[in-house]
Amino acid sequence: MTFEKSNESPHHFFAQLAGNWRGTSKLWLEPDTLAGETPIVGTIQLILEGRFALFLYQSSIEGEAQHGMFTFGYNTLLDRYETSWVDSFSQQHRHHVLHRQRDRERLLGPRLLP
Template identity: 45%
Template sequence: MGKKEFEVSRAEGAHRRMADMAGEWEGTFKLWFEPGDPACESIQRGTIRSILGGRFLLHEYETQINGDAVSGVAIYGYHLDAGAWESAWVESFGTGTQIMHSTGKSADSMFNVLGHYGDGEGGPDWGWRTLIEQPDADTLVIVMNNITPQGDEMKAVETRYARKS
């Protein structure tokens, strides 16, 4: 990545879109273990801030799952040379002791990455897709889908944030 390419991305590309996501957020967190009604719903509060001169975003958040406190941290980025979104995610509930690394080449501006995790019993890996959309300046939607080893994809998490004033 050259300095010029990064500056163009900061002005009008992926890094500009990332900068628009920075801020204080609060919204609704929903969790599904199977299709149908969510298993739980609670408030989620998060902070997203630009780090390393606008190269990445750091997302820190807190929510609850059935009354138990959950916190998480994710780093989001766009790898200019690879033309791919990337993330590293850890959470006190979902990732255990794994750092979930996810990547995804995207033909559009939507953040769309895919990672994998083990079932804890030595079986085949499952997939985990994270999608982030910002339909307007004050709304951020993060959806995480579970993908079975057979390729069936279903919603597992949805966070709908509103920007705090």
């Protein structure tokens, strides 16, 4: 299967995310109240011929190690990005819908590792 190669295609966007990432994880347990901040490191790799991006990460909460897996995909039928993830903190599965332009730009934060 071939994918659109333009700079605006979802698959080009996923390719921009691939690599090693480092940043700060922020935890909110209730609205408007930041419960904590901690360093986070992870790697994003392209999977299934570039149709998806997989983010494996690790961090900590109150000194306890936390691990997670976050998958990005693009729903071509509904023309939107969708994500799902699981982690060792909440031990629940989550699914989110990202609206293409607005949320896509928010995902590309500072990339600190080459």
